[in-house]
Amino acid sequence: MSEKLASGLSRRGLLKLGAASLTLLVTRTAAGAIGRSSVMAVRVWPAPDYTRITLEDSQPLIFSYQQLSNPARLLVDLEGVEFNSVLAKLPGRISAADPYIKQIRAGRNRPGVVRLVVDLKGKVKPQVFTLKPVGEYGYRLVLDLYPADPIDPLMALLQKQPKLPQQQPGENPGEIARMVTIMLDPGHGGEDPGATGQAGTHEKNVVLSIARRLRKRIEAEPNMRTVMTRDGDYFIPLGQRVEKARRVQADLFVSVHADAFTNRTAHGSSVFVLSEHGASSAAARWLARRENASDLIGGVDLKVKDPYLARTLLDLSQTATSNDSMKLGRDVLGQLGDVNPLHQGRVEEAAFAVLKAPDIPSILVETDFISNPEEERRLNDDAYQDVIADAIFKGVKNYFAKNPPLAKSTLS
Numbered sequence: 405m406s407e408k409l410a411s412g413l414s415r416r417g418l419l420k421l422g423a424a425s426l427t428l429l430v431t432r433t434a435a436g437a438i439g440r441s442s443v444m445a446v447r448v449w450p451a452p453d454y455t456r457i458t459l460e461d462s463q464p465l466i467f468s469y470q471q472l473s474n475p476a477r478l479l480v481d482l483e484g485v486e487f488n489s490v491l492a493k494l495p496g497r498i499s500a501a502d503p504y505i506k507q508i509r510a511g512r513n514r515p516g517v518v519r520l521v522v523d524l525k526g527k528v529k530p531q532v533f534t535l536k537p538v539g540e541y542g543y544r545l546v547l548d549l550y551p552a553d554p555i556d557p558l559m560a561l562l563q564k565q566p567k568l569p570q571q572q573p574g575e576n577p578g579e580i581a582r583m584v585t586i587m588l589d590p591g592h593g594g595e596d597p598g599a600t601g602q603a604g605t606h607e608k609n610v611v612l613s614i615a616r617r618l619r620k621r622i623e624a625e626p627n628m629r630t631v632m633t634r635d636g637d638y639f640i641p642l643g644q645r646v647e648k649a650r651r652v653q654a655d656l657f658v659s660v661h662a663d664a665f666t667n668r669t670a671h672g673s674s675v676f677v678l679s680e681h682g683a684s685s686a687a688a689r690w691l692a693r694r695e696n697a698s699d700l701i702g703g704v705d706l707k708v709k710d711p712y713l714a715r716t717l718l719d720l721s722q723t724a725t726s727n728d729s730m731k732l733g734r735d736v737l738g739q740l741g742d743v744n745p746l747h748q749g750r751v752e753e754a755a756f757a758v759l760k761a762p763d764i765p766s767i768l769v770e771t772d773f774i775s776n777p778e779e780e781r782r783l784n785d786d787a788y789q790d791v792i793a794d795a796i797f798k799g800v801k802n803y804f805a806k807n808p809p810l811a812k813s814t815l816s
């Protein structure tokens with residue numbers, strides 16, 4: 405059995421494989437071929453959606469876990485791991501405000517086994533999985549603690565302060581006639597920092613800040629409201645972002661990013677829409693590939709079926725949506741062009757996974773190049789973030805003025 409295979413299995417899996425595997429495990433440790441591993445880093449990402457704990461090592465972590473009740477807790481055993489100062493710091497990383505974790509206890513359980521006891525605030529649905537080295541990361545063991553009853557974004561939206569659509573007779577026809585919902589998607593988050601500038605600015609932080617400014621503007625409109633795919637520093641897989649937008653029956657989907665390129669002089673804003681029949685340029689194809697790698701870096705449990713994927717196959721026609729996406733893209737690009745040089749004077753197309761809602765016009769805005777030192781500096785500037793948020797907002801408003809939404813009976 406290969407090292408790789410052993411690494412991907414839980415201890416229970418190894419037991420099922422029988423004596424041969426167990427011998428291998430013992431031999432490995434005893435012979436010191438690999439030696440005891442030491443966890444290099446621990447990270448905790450608490451969020452309303454789920455709390456994630458990541459352990460990072462230079463070699464694959466072998467683990468088993470078990471959920472117990474009364475009191476609710478999760479036991480995670482790490483095989484052949486040294487209890488070191490990094491693991492000792494894990495309990496201190498849990499904030500009292502964590503939605504799912506009460507506390508963590510960590511220590512040597514028996515020779516060669518470190519046990520983490522995660523005391524829970526209630527029942528959770530855990531997803532525990534490993535990730536191979538990618539980007540800056542070594543081997544990772546990921547513990548995702550999802551609520552036993554998943555949060556429904558539609559319920560969350562309806563429970564928010566109700567906002568009544570204002571419809572007055574004699575309004576000019578450009579005004580929006582019903583409440584529209586705009587899904588704002590700050591790219592990356594949590595384990596996935598996105599692109600990082602020379603001065604250390606992470607894309608995930610600046611795009612969240614810009615998206616929040618955009619939200620403020622949209623929420624001030626009487627007939628517009630927003631939902632965010634994430635509103636904090638945590639990772640949401642790309643498919644789930646699309647799924648959330650569909651669940652709340654969003655009228656538009658706007659993903660906010662910051663571009664990066666090896667050449668530091670690359671600069672300016674761009675807007676992208678989905679193309680499933682080839683990219684509009686080599687650069688667009690390259691960029692879509694980089695943005696789609698978000699799931700690999702951010703970390704997704706591949707064993708868990710993405711409910712979105714199956715459904716998309718049923719939606720055969722996307723033509724109307726892609727026309728609307730292009731119109732929205734042009735309106736937003738036009739406004740960005742008034743405040744910033746454009747990287748490309750036209751809306752570009754490529755196969756971005758996050759733009760794949762078949763029934764929601766969707767765009768991805770690359771605000772600036774974070775890899776360009778001057779643009780990185782501006783991206784950190786509050787006033788400049790407002791300028792970008794204003795431009796996207798005006799683009800969205802222009803789009804609705806020209807393309808008033810059709811009546812929808814499902815949402816107030």
Ligand SMILES: [Zn+2]
Nearest residue numbers: 591598661662
């Ligand atoms: Zn990005």
